Structure formats: structure tokens, C-alpha cells
Amino acid sequence: MIIVREIDPADLALFDEWYDVLRAGAVAGREAALVVGRETLGWSLRNPGPLKRRLAVGAFEDDRVLGAMLFEYRLSDNLDTVEVEIDVPPEHRRRGIGRALWQWAVTRAATLGRTIFQAELGVPADPWPGASFAARIGFTVEHVEDHLVVPLPYDELRLDDLRAEAGPLKGYRLTSWAGMCPPEHQQAYADLHTAMDLDVPTGGMTRENVPWTVEKLEASEQRIDRNYLALVTMAHTSDGAPAGYTLIYLPRADAAHAQQDDTLVLREHRGHNLGTQLKLANLDQLAKHRKGQRFLHTWTALSNTAMQKVNNRFGFRVVEQHRELELTYPRLRPAARAVVLDPDDRILLVRFEFPSGPIWATPGLEAPPDAPHLWHQEVVAEGHAAGYDGVINDYFLVRTDPFTAEDFHGDRWWTLEELQTHDGRFSPRSLPALVQELLQHGPPTTPVPLGL
Numbered sequence: 001m002i003i004v005r006e007i008d009p010a011d012l013a014l015f016d017e018w019y020d021v022l023r024a025g026a027v028a029g030r031e032a033a034l035v036v037g038r039e040t041l042g043w044s045l046r047n048p049g050p051l052k053r054r055l056a057v058g059a060f061e062d063d064r065v066l067g068a069m070l071f072e073y074r075l076s077d078n079l080d081t082v083e084v085e086i087d088v089p090p091e092h093r094r095r096g097i098g099r100a101l102w103q104w105a106v107t108r109a110a111t112l113g114r115t116i117f118q119a120e121l122g123v124p125a126d127p128w129p130g131a132s133f134a135a136r137i138g139f140t141v142e143h144v145e146d147h148l149v150v151p152l153p154y155d156e157l158r159l160d161d162l163r164a165e166a167g168p169l170k171g172y173r174l175t176s177w178a179g180m181c182p183p184e185h186q187q188a189y190a191d192l193h194t195a196m197d198l199d200v201p202t203g204g205m206t207r208e209n210v211p212w213t214v215e216k217l218e219a220s221e222q223r224i225d226r227n228y229l230a231l232v233t234m235a236h237t238s239d240g241a242p243a244g245y246t247l248i249y250l251p252r253a254d255a256a257h258a259q260q261d262d263t264l265v266l267r268e269h270r271g272h273n274l275g276t277q278l279k280l281a282n283l284d285q286l287a288k289h290r291k292g293q294r295f296l297h298t299w300t301a302l303s304n305t306a307m308q309k310v311n312n313r314f315g316f317r318v319v320e321q322h323r324e325l326e327l328t329y330p331r332l333r334p335a336a337r338a339v340v341l342d343p344d345d346r347i348l349l350v351r352f353e354f355p356s357g358p359i360w361a362t363p364g365l366e367a368p369p370d371a372p373h374l375w376h377q378e379v380v381a382e383g384h385a386a387g388y389d390g391v392i393n394d395y396f397l398v399r400t401d402p403f404t405a406e407d408f409h410g411d412r413w414w415t416l417e418e419l420q421t422h423d424g425r426f427s428p429r430s431l432p433a434l435v436q437e438l439l440q441h442g443p444p445t446t447p448v449p450l451g452l
């Protein structure tokens with residue numbers, strides 16, 4: 001049986017096992033997958049910052065991790081959104097592990113009152129398992145970028161050619177630094193980040209952009225600096241106004257991969273070859289600070305023809321598509337419910353009175369930690385829970401000695417035969433068949449998805 005639960009990142013052996021599974025699932029079949037490093041992710045999970053919560057979730061079978069999920073949500077903006085990454089190594093796929101992790105995400109998001117799911121997908125070929133899985137769940141592709149790579153060290157001859165082609169920089173000054181932004185540039189650099197958030201194409205992805213302040217910049221850079229060396233080159237006009245910047249991250253503990261992150265030239269300064277000049281200057285920094293990294297990665301929207309051209313000139317090659325996905329859920333009220341069976345296999349049900357007649361349902365409970373998770377039910381319909389668009393019920397198996405059910409609630413023990421011959425309604429509707437299946441074959445390997 002597969003059990004999905006959060007892992008404690010301070011349990012180092014378990015974290016390592018979980019991380020190996022995450023990585024193995026993420027890199028399979030991809031030539032140039034970029035996966036956050038073990039040390040970086042471990043540190044981030046063990047030292048939560050004020051802006052974002054990140055949970056490591058594992059799918060376990062007999063205490064072995066077979067699937068991994070990162071479940072993340074921001075704490076001061078984008079309060080309706082969660083981001084998920086689900087990774088199952090090829091040898092454990094098509095057993096429902098991905099879906100079991102997803103069901104956990106749906107329940108947790110509902111508990112947090114969040115309804116927008118976002119995910120990112122590296123797609124090197126078509127068809128692709130991750131794309132099929134995401135489509136099956138209901139995600140839609142809202143934005144597509146090329147994921148490009150150039151080998152390192154950089155081809156100096158190519159750079160010489162580009163420098164000669166670009167000519168001298170006129171009307172602008174460039175300033176470069178490695179690490180945290182120097183205090184005298186913080187305000188300008190924060191403003192450029194704000195402009196970047198507004199300018200960068202994100203297709204149909206829901207994103208609430210909060211302007212950058214110097215405090216936010218400092219807090220963000222401090223966290224990043226523990227795990228990445230930032231290489232930045234910024235452009236100013238001759239009278240000191242900021243015009244653009246470019247940013248490369250060198251992971252401190254990853255020998256192989258460097259990331260070309262943001263490059264922005266403010267609208268009014270475009271058309272002066274500034275993008276190329278910024279990148280050239282920052283590549284000089286890369287040559288100086290590189291610690292053996294062999295690949296430089298970057299991402300560019302298909303629609304961003306100017307940046308595509310620059311990337312091309314710098315020798316980047318497309319290795320896969322990077323897709324951003326989104327799924328908006330109805331607002332569902334989550335509840336854990338107990339399938340309580342006594343030693344004679346009788347099930348305890350509670351009677352609910354509705355205008356349309358009574359419905360017999362399983363009682364609610366505090367989810368017991370190790371109870372087998374039988375069914376995951378999502379019902380979108382009015383009238384199930386006031387203030388919600390519907391309900392999520394997760395059903396857990398509880399074995400108990402018989403006790404006298406409290407009569408005044410209409411509680412009662414039912415044999416399978418009584419369930420099958422009753423002509424009233426149950427919740428879930430197919431309860432008699434579900435209980436029959438449970439009694440015959442035991443709990444399912446992964447929770448059975450149910451509708452009404």
C-alpha cells in the first residue's frame with residue numbers, strides 16, 4: 001500500500017532518500033534537466049524563510065520512498081496559489097503514485113483555502129509522460145519557453161567576434177558585481193526587478209506582482225547567497241539612471257550547471273545593443289568565477305524574438321520546452337472520514353436528514369496517522385457545504401471493537417447485505433460496491449478517486 005505523507009527535512013537519511021527519488025524522476029529521459037541541488041534544497045527546507053513555505057512530501061511503500069513531491073506556497077502574496085512538482089522514477093510509474101501525491105496536494109491546498117495550482121514541466125519530446133499526466137489531471141499549458149544550453153567554458157573566439165560586432169558602448173556605463181548588490185545600487189536594482197516582473201512574458205499564468213523594496217531585495221539576496229553566487233551586470237545612462245541588468249547564478253554546490261537568469265533592458269533603452277553588451281560583460285565575470293561548471297542554462301519565451309536572437313548569437317542550443325501550467329479548482333471543503341468496521345465487518349454509518357430524504361454516510365474524524373487511505377472523493381455541487389463549491393472527503397479505514405452506536409444521531413451498524421438491499425441513498429453513492437470491494441480485496445494500493 002502507498003502512503004503519502006510529509007517528510008521531516010531534518011531527518012537527513014530520509015531527506016537523502018526522498019531527494020534521490022525526486023531527482024531520478026525529474027531527470028529521466030531529459031538531456032539537460034536542471035534540478036535544484038541536494039544541499040540547496042535541503043537547506044531551504046530546513047530553514048524556511050518568511051516569504052514562502054516549502055513542503056517535502058513522499059509516497060511510501062513499506063517505508064521506502066517511491067515518489068516525491070515539492071509543495072510550495074507564498075505567504076505574503078499570491079495567496080490563492082500553490083506550486084507543485086511531482087516526480088516518480090520510471091520504474092515506479094503507472095501505478096497511481098503520481099495521482100496519490102496529487103490527491104494529497106488537492107486536499108492540502110483545500111485545507112489552506114487555495115484554489116490555483118501551478119506547475120512547471122520540462123518537455124524534450126512528444127508525447128511525454130509528465131505532459132500526459134498533467135493534462136489528465138486538468139492542467140492547461142499557459143506559457144511556453146525554450147530551455148537552452150551552451151557548453152562552458154565559453155568559446156573565447158565567439159566572444160571576441162561578438163565584442164567586435166558590438167563595438168564600443170556609447171551613452172551607457174556598465175557596473176558588475178559578484179554576490180550581494182552593493183548598497184549604492186540597491187534601489188536601482190530593486191526597481192529593475194519590479195520592471196522585470198512586469199515585463200517578462202508569463203502567458204496566462206496568474207501572478208500577483210508586488211513591487212520590490214530594498215528590504216525585500218536584501219532578504220531575498222541573503223537567502224540566495226547561501227547557495228548561489230550571483231553574477232550581476234547593470235547598465236546606467238551617463239547621468240546615472242538604471243537602464244537594464246543581467247544575472248547569472250553559480251550554484252555553490254553544483255559542479256555542472258550555471259543559470260543565466262533575468263536579462264532586462266528597459267523599454268526606452270532598447271535598440272542600442274545593450275542586451276548583448278550586458279551579457280558580454282557578465283560572461284567576463286563568469287570566466288573569472290566559474291568553478292568547473294560545464295553548462296550554462298537559460299529560458300526564453302517563444303514570443304521573445306529579440307532575446308531569441310541574442311541567445312542564438314551567444315551559441316545557445318534549444319534542449320527542451322519549458323512549459324508553465326495552471327489549474328484553477330473550485331473552492332472545496334476538505335474533511336477526513338472514517339470507514340469504521342467492527343470485527344464482524346459491519347460498517348458504522350451516520351444518518352443525515354435532507355429535504356430530499358435521509359442519506360447514510362461515514363462519520364467524520366481526525367485523520368489517524370497510519371490508517372489506510374481508501375478513497376479520495378471530490379464533489380463539485382451546490383448545497384454540500386455552505387460557502388463552498390463542493391467537498392473533498394478522504395476516507396480512512398478504522399478497525400474497532402463493536403460499541404453501541406448513539407441512537408439519537410441515527411448512527412447504526414450495517415452488514416454488507418443490509419447495504420446492498422437498502423433502497424435509500426448513501427454517501428458516497430456507490431458505498432455498497434466500495435465496501436464489498438474492500439471486504440473482498442482489502443484496502444487499495446492507492447486511494448480510489450471518487451465523484452459523488
Ligand SMILES: CC(C)(COP(=O)(O)OP(=O)(O)OC[C@H]1O[C@@H](n2cnc3c(N)ncnc32)[C@H](O)[C@@H]1OP(=O)(O)O)[C@@H](O)C(=O)NCCC(=O)NCCS
Nearest residue numbers: 025086087088093094095096097098099129130132133136
Ligand atoms: C508525471 C509523473 C509524475 C506520473 O507519475 P505516475 O506515478 O506514473 O502517474 P500515475 O500512475 O498516477 O498516472 C495517473 C494518470 O496520468 C496519466 N499518465 C501518467 N503517465 C502517462 C503516460 N506516460 N502516458 C499517458 N498517460 C499517462 C494516465 O491517465 C494515468 O492514469 P492511468 O494509469 O490509470 O491511465 C511521472 O511520469 C514523472 O515523474 N515524470 C517526470 C516529472 C514530471 O513531469 N512531473 C509532472 C509535473 S508536476
